[in-house]
Structures are given as structure tokens and as C-alpha cells.
Amino acid sequence: MxxxxxxxxxxxxxxxxxxxxxxxxxxxxxxxxxxxxxxxxxxxxxxxGGTAISAVRIAGVRHEFSTIPGVREDILEILLNLKGIVFKSQTKETQFGRLKIQGPTVVTADLIQLPTNLEIINPNNYIATISTANVLEIEFKFEYGTGYKLASQTFSDEVDSYLQLDTIFMxxxxxxxxxxxxxxxxxxxxxxxxxxxxxxxxxxxxxxxxxxxxxxxxxxxxxxxxxxxxxxxxLETKNSSISIEPYTNIAIEELQLSVRAYNCLKKAQINTVGDLLQYSPEKLQELKNFGRKSADEVFSTLKNKLGIILK
Missing domain, CATH: 3.30.1360.10 (RNA polymerase, RBP11-like subunit)
Structure with a gap:
């Protein structure tokens, strides 16, 4: 010893x-x-702990089901792409950044204007493509935290103007x-x-x-x-309902599945990894329009991203 x-x-x-x-x-x-x-x-x-984008404000957009003229991706796709950006921060304070760019161009993470205490680890991370001369303008809110935070758990006075994101700080x-x-x-x-x-x-x-x-x-x-x-x-009683496993409440959007597999899971009210783990491989393949190929994709993603193997 x-x-x-x-x-x-x-x-x-x-x-x-x-x-x-x-x-x-x-x-x-x-x-x-x-x-x-x-x-x-x-x-x-x-x-x-770590720092991540917790909310965004996009000019001309009020909800996540909108589209932006001249931008190839819809808002949901843009939000998913933004979640892939990795930040390194020298402070735990809430910070803000901005992106304003005119097309036509490919928008990547390195175009975001950041505060001095923040650094992007993967500057080539893809965000969107602007195919016309339209302007894309986004304001970002960066927060420090541990674990994860679901958008439904986020309460802000600015909720009318900011789109809240499911945030993974880990x-x-x-x-x-x-x-x-x-x-x-x-x-x-x-x-x-x-x-x-x-x-x-x-x-x-x-x-x-x-x-x-x-x-x-x-x-x-x-x-x-x-x-x-x-x-x-x-001890607050609500703590007893929180899962010990840090991945349980992660939204399935974080798995970045194909559109077909994602839509099938959503229609079955499978919204989180915890919901997904309630299904055996056999039961999962019984979902409507959810074939063997989609099942293999889900099993592979759970294994590669989270180290979870469905038995």
C-alpha cells in the first residue's frame, strides 16, 4: 500500500x-x-464541470420549428449542430457571444465572436449553410455547470426571446x-x-x-x-427521484440519430436515453416503421457514444 x-x-x-x-x-x-x-x-x-451553449436568440425566429430564408438547415438542425461545439472557459460566470454573417457561405464555429475567457476546441464544427445573400444573426448564452440540464428545467426571464437548449456540461x-x-x-x-x-x-x-x-x-x-x-x-424528497446514472435523462437528440430512427422514437414517446433503456432490443423493433437497420443504428450509437450495451 x-x-x-x-x-x-x-x-x-x-x-x-x-x-x-x-x-x-x-x-x-x-x-x-x-x-x-x-x-x-x-x-x-x-x-x-464544463461550459456549453444553454440558449440562443436567432434574429427573426420565435420557436424551434421555424425556418430561416436562404438557410439550408431548419432551426432544429442548427440547434443540434450548435450542441456539438466544445468550449473551454477560464471562468464560471455566464457569458454571451454573437454570430452575424451574410451569405452565401458555410457557417462554422470559428465565426462566432467570443468573450476573451472562452475558447472553441473544435472551430471547424459545422453550423449551417447560407445559400443566398441573406444574413444569419445569432446571440449565444454560455453557462458553466455539471452534468446536464434539460430545456424544460430551465427558467429564464428571457424565455420569450431565447430558445433554450438541452445542455450537456460534462x-x-x-x-x-x-x-x-x-x-x-x-x-x-x-x-x-x-x-x-x-x-x-x-x-x-x-x-x-x-x-x-x-x-x-x-x-x-x-x-x-x-x-x-x-x-x-x-435531504429533499425530489433528490430521490434523480437517477444516479448521469446519462439517464439525456435527450435522444444528443444521440444524433438518422431522421427515420429519431422520428420513430419520438412517435413512441421515447424522449430520453432513460426511456430508451426501458425497451429490450426485441421490443424496440416492434415499434412502427422501426426496422432492423434503425435498431442496429441505435445499438451502435448507444455503445459508441455512451458505452451502453443493450442485452
Whole structure:
């Protein structure tokens, strides 16, 4: 236990600015691998914060089912494209940005005018195509948070002028871990924990695991010092209804499925990943107009984006 150590054994950049890192923690006592691995995974996925677009105001547009003259994409498609932009912020304050451009042109993320504390990780992210000389003007609201926030949970005095987005703040996209037993010359057993971390690029895997460790240390430090507050003692009943798994309430729009698969799920009142996980593969294929090809697309997307395998 005295020789416990952590080491980064693999680090690489992947498409769209995302990052991957693999770490190994050595010299854990028997049984500690699963404890440490589970704790780190939960904190990495649920407690690390990030900045994202939470609302937009588009000139001449009042609702998400509108269209803009001269723009190839409708508003829903533009909003989905905006959700793919990854930001790195030096502050946790709410910030605003602006995009104003005249066509014909292809609109990408690097054309957004940002405050000085904000940086775009994937500047080539596609937003829309303007095919005429029309002007596209968008105002953005950037917020810092943890986990995710559904548009239906967002209350704003500016709700009449801003379109609210389902917002994912999580900088860590996926975490896997595995444990190996190590035997010494006297046949004593220690464990070695391997952790794989994928981030959206706004934070490196090394920074992510350091931040997660610090969050865990701070939590248990409070327990050791026995600093209890009324907030810790008064558990709100609504918290019991919140899912532990951070992906459960993510809207299916975030999966970026094909139009056919998306429409079939929406018609069946499947609005979130949690709703989707209530269906077995067989039951899913019983949906009207939802064939084997659509089912394979859903299974593949759940596995690749969220690490979820339907049994």
C-alpha cells in the first residue's frame, strides 16, 4: 500500500479535438481496485464541470420549428449542430457571444465572436449553410455547470426571446476500467487498476483524473473533520427521484440519430436515453416503421457514444 502510484501510459488526440488517456494505479490491496475504479468513474462522469451553449436568440425566429430564408438547415438542425461545439472557459460566470454573417457561405464555429475567457476546441464544427445573400444573426448564452440540464428545467426571464437548449456540461464522455491481479515472489496478491478516459477536449484526461481525485479528497476531508451543515442533513424528497446514472435523462437528440430512427422514437414517446433503456432490443423493433437497420443504428450509437450495451 505504501508503494501506491498512478502513471499515464497512453495519451492521444482523437477526431474533433477530443482526447484519450489510459492510466494505471499500482500496488492496491486486494479488493481496492473495484472500490477506487467505481468511485473515480462516478466522479469523472458526474462531478466535473464544463461550459456549453444553454440558449440562443436567432434574429427573426420565435420557436424551434421555424425556418430561416436562404438557410439550408431548419432551426432544429442548427440547434443540434450548435450542441456539438466544445468550449473551454477560464471562468464560471455566464457569458454571451454573437454570430452575424451574410451569405452565401458555410457557417462554422470559428465565426462566432467570443468573450476573451472562452475558447472553441473544435472551430471547424459545422453550423449551417447560407445559400443566398441573406444574413444569419445569432446571440449565444454560455453557462458553466455539471452534468446536464434539460430545456424544460430551465427558467429564464428571457424565455420569450431565447430558445433554450438541452445542455450537456460534462467534459468527460466515457470512462472504462479493468483490474489485474499481481503476484509477488511470496505469492501475495496486489491489484493493478487500469482506467481509460475519453474527454471532449476542453480538459485533458490527466487534468480530469487529478480534478476527480481532488473532489474525492475534499469530500472525505469534510467527513473526517465532521463539518456537518443543515444542508447535508435536510435531504429533499425530489433528490430521490434523480437517477444516479448521469446519462439517464439525456435527450435522444444528443444521440444524433438518422431522421427515420429519431422520428420513430419520438412517435413512441421515447424522449430520453432513460426511456430508451426501458425497451429490450426485441421490443424496440416492434415499434412502427422501426426496422432492423434503425435498431442496429441505435445499438451502435448507444455503445459508441455512451458505452451502453443493450442485452
Amino acid at each position: 505504501d508503494n501506491i502510484s498512478i502513471k499515464c501510459i497512453k495519451s492521444e488526440k482523437i477526431k474533433s479535438g477530443a482526447s484519450y488517456g489510459q492510466f494505471v494505479i499500482n500496488s492496491l490491496s486486494a479488493g481496492q481496485g473495484i472500490t477506487v475504479g467505481n468511485q473515480l468513474r462516478r466522479v469523472l462522469l458526474g462531478d466535473l 467534459p468527460v464522455q466515457k470512462v472504462d476500467f479493468k483490474i489485474e491481479n499481481v503476484y509477488d515472489s511470496t505469492n501475495n496478491i496486489t491489484e493493478r487498476l487500469f482506467i481509460d478516459i475519453w474527454t471532449n477536449g476542453s480538459i485533458s484526461p490527466t487534468e480530469a483524473i487529478k480534478s476527480a481525485c481532488q473532489i474525492i479528497i475534499n469530500l472525505f476531508k469534510l467527513l473526517v473533520e465532521n463539518k456537518e451543515t443543515n444542508e447535508n442533513l435536510e
